Amino acid sequence: MISQPHTKYQRFEGVSLPDRQWPNKHITHAPIWMSTDLRDGNQALIDPMSIETKLRFFKELVAIGFKQIEVGFPSASDIDFNFVRLLIEKNHIPDDVTIEVLVQARFDLIERTVQSLRGAKQAILHMYNPVAPAFRDIVYKTDKAGVKHIATQGTAWVKALTAQAPEVDWTYQYSPEVFSSTEIDFAKEVCDAVVEVWQPSADKKIIINLPATVEMNTPNTYADQIEWMHRHLNRREHIVLSVHPHNDRGTAVAAAELAVMAGADRVEGCLFGNGERTGNVDLVTLAINLYTQGVNPELDFSNIDKIRNLVEECNQLPVHPRHPYAGELVFTAFSGSHQDAIKKGLAVQKADELWQVPYLPIDPADLGRSYDAVVRVNSQSGKGGVSFLLEREGGLQLPRKLQIEFSKIVQQHNDTSGKEMSASEIVSLFETTYLRQPDWAEFIQCQINTIEGNQQQIDIQLKVHGEHVNISGVGNGPIDAACHAVSQYTQTPLEIVDYHEHAIGEGSGVTAVCYLELRTDNTTTRFGVAKDSNIMTAAIKAILGGIHRQVTH
Numbered sequence: 407m408i409s410q411p412h413t414k415y416q417r418f419e420g421v422s423l424p425d426r427q428w429p430n431k432h433i434t435h436a437p438i439w440m441s442t443d444l445r446d447g448n449q450a451l452i453d454p455m456s457i458e459t460k461l462r463f464f465k466e467l468v469a470i471g472f473k474q475i476e477v478g479f480p481s482a483s484d485i486d487f488n489f490v491r492l493l494i495e496k497n498h499i500p501d502d503v504t505i506e507v508l509v510q511a512r513f514d515l516i517e518r519t520v521q522s523l524r525g526a527k528q529a530i531l532h533m534y535n536p537v538a539p540a541f542r543d544i545v546y547k548t549d550k551a552g553v554k555h556i557a558t559q560g561t562a563w564v565k566a567l568t569a570q571a572p573e574v575d576w577t578y579q580y581s582p583e584v585f586s587s588t589e590i591d592f593a594k595e596v597c598d599a600v601v602e603v604w605q606p607s608a609d610k611k612i613i614i615n616l617p618a619t620v621e622m623n624t625p626n627t628y629a630d631q632i633e634w635m636h637r638h639l640n641r642r643e644h645i646v647l648s649v650h651p652h653n654d655r656g657t658a659v660a661a662a663e664l665a666v667m668a669g670a671d672r673v674e675g676c677l678f679g680n681g682e683r684t685g686n687v688d689l690v691t692l693a694i695n696l697y698t699q700g701v702n703p704e705l706d707f708s709n710i711d712k713i714r715n716l717v718e719e720c721n722q723l724p725v726h727p728r729h730p731y732a733g734e735l736v737f738t739a740f741s742g743s744h745q746d747a748i749k750k751g752l753a754v755q756k757a758d759e760l761w762q763v764p765y766l767p768i769d770p771a772d773l774g775r776s777y778d779a780v781v782r783v784n785s786q787s788g789k790g791g792v793s794f795l796l797e798r799e800g801g802l803q804l805p806r807k808l809q810i811e812f813s814k815i816v817q818q819h820n821d822t823s824g825k826e827m828s829a830s831e832i833v834s835l836f837e838t839t840y841l842r843q844p845d846w847a848e849f850i851q852c853q854i855n856t857i858e859g860n861q862q863q864i865d866i867q868l869k870v871h872g873e874h875v876n877i878s879g880v881g882n883g884p885i886d887a888a889c890h891a892v893s894q895y896t897q898t899p900l901e902i903v904d905y906h907e908h909a910i911g912e913g914s915g916v917t918a919v920c921y922l923e924l925r926t927d928n929t930t931t932r933f934g935v936a937k938d939s940n941i942m943t944a945a946i947k948a949i950l951g952g953i954h955r956q957v958t959h
């Protein structure tokens with residue numbers, strides 16, 4: 407990079423629009439969407455799609471809900487021509503879907519394009535020519551009048567040639583290519599001239615598409631250009647105003663959103679932002695952004711993983727793991743405080759109330775994503791994430807102090823391994839740490855009796871080092887009594903500080919889990935945890951487990 411970039415690059419000056427209205431506008435309904443995955447997306451692929459692949463992709467676009475789909479550039483290749491023929495001849499186009507094709511302003515190419523569309527119920531013929539200064543000077547070696555003539559002449563050819571195929575309900579779309587860097591009054595002059603040649607009406611509108619072929623400056627610059635055109639174009643009521651943002655500066659989504667606020671009726675783009683260079687605007691993000699503002703996007707991404715997989719296969723390009731809404735990691739929290747907040751948010755979120763789970767701008771379930779990936783644990787994680795996974799994977803609802811104790815054990819494990827820990831590894835670490843029964847004492851059975859003064863006596867039969875041993879204790883309740891029995895037998899001071907239990911499962915398969923916090927001396931407490939179908943047995947096993955941990959840790 408050079409130290410004086412202003413000697414090589416200059417700020418792009420947009421249009422002057424001091425009375426701009428768009429900053430006070432809101433998007434209240436979905437724009438008309440046009441997927442150009444099979445055209446602009448396809449022309450940017452290392453290996454363009456085959457006819458079979460295009461057909462798979464087309465069917466998915468229809469299933470998502472696109473009503474306008476640009477399917478190719480039929481005058482450019484036999485694959486694209488034959489694909490359009492296949493769609494028409496094999497009736498793959500639903501009645502409410504219109505296919506679109508692109509062509510340059512060249513007679514023979516328009517002729518072939520019209521041929522490709524013969525027999526379609528309806529079609530959008532999309533013609534473009536570059537009009538920006540650098541293209542006039544460098545590529546076309548002509549002036550403004552020259553490129554305006556290419557546009558009007560091309561439109562006249564489209565008009566004449568489409569008239570020869572009256573069975574098709576034609577819509578004409580014109581793009582002044584590289585609109586984003588074209589003098590605004592000249593862009594208007596060309597579009598007005600095209601509209602005059604085509605003669606649209608309120609019933610049969612023309613689509614004027616204003617591409618940010620290359621993104622030039624901050625997205626507000628594009629919004630100003632669109633609002634200026636929206637306010638100045640002749641016969642605006644006969645025009646569907648369309649935008650086609652590219653993502654050179656990484657702000658295509660913002661540019662498209664501001665452009666819709668500025669008056670655009672229609673947005674062209676690709677799924678997951680595929681397209682030339684840094685891509686076209688990402689229609690998935692745009693649509694789901696609308697959804698999270700309570701606006702129906704009229705595109706269905708309920709199974710986003712399936713759509714992502716198909717697009718990755720067709721494009722032979724991966725979707726980034728951090729891609730908004732669709733990336734593999736976007737519903738995953740590794741860091742402790744995020745996990746804690748998400749766990750608490752999910753616990754109180756009710757299905758019929760406004761979504762307000764911290765850190766999650768959308769309910770993953772709305773996109774067919776499960777909560778499985780929401781919380782993952784590595785060395786950046788805390789008790790919230792660990793206990794979330796323990797509960798989800800093992801059904802274990804740890805009391806808060808045990809959550810803190812166990813998360814430190816997980817942390818030590820992660821610090822040593824340096825790797826992520828799966829939910830099943832966390833459950834297994836919990837089981838080996840807390841649920842292992844002492845090898846020297848096995849619980850066999852117990853009997854509880856109420857004695858004087860509502861005291862309880864418990865008689866417990868154990869197998870200690872292979873020998874049957876009977877121990878007894880008295881207490882305020884059976885667990886207190888069991889604690890005394892074990893304390894006397896092991897000659898260990900033992901007091902129950904806290905007690906939690908819950909069930910896992912339902913019906914005859916239900917298991918009780920008992921968490922006992924035991925004080926074994928004046929300074930430390932230990933947790934004993936056990937599972938059993940009988941709650942009393944679980945409690946006695948928890949006491950034995952707690953003592954065992956006291957001895958062995």
Ligand SMILES: CC(=O)SCCNC(=O)CCNC(=O)[C@H](O)C(C)(C)COP(=O)(O)OP(=O)(O)OC[C@H]1O[C@@H](n2cnc3c(N)ncnc32)[C@H](O)[C@@H]1OP(=O)(O)O
Pocket residue numbers: 446449479481482483509510511512515534535536545546556583619682
């Ligand atoms: C921003 C965009 O995405 S625009 C779409 C771009 N997509 C594509 O180009 C993919 C499909 N295109 C193609 O395969 C080829 O361009 C074809 C087959 C259509 C035409 O190929 P060729 O006839 O070899 O022409 P080529 O692509 O080199 O185009 C250059 C010629 O077309 C002219 N031209 C380019 N675009 C246009 C246009 N939109 N309108 C009129 N003329 C044009 C150029 O001035 C140049 O003319 P010249 O040969 O007299 O100098």
Ligand SMILES: CC(C)C(=O)C(=O)O
Pocket residue numbers: 446508534581583584615617618619620650652
């Ligand atoms: C043909 C036009 C719309 C285009 O793809 C672009 O300018 O990026």
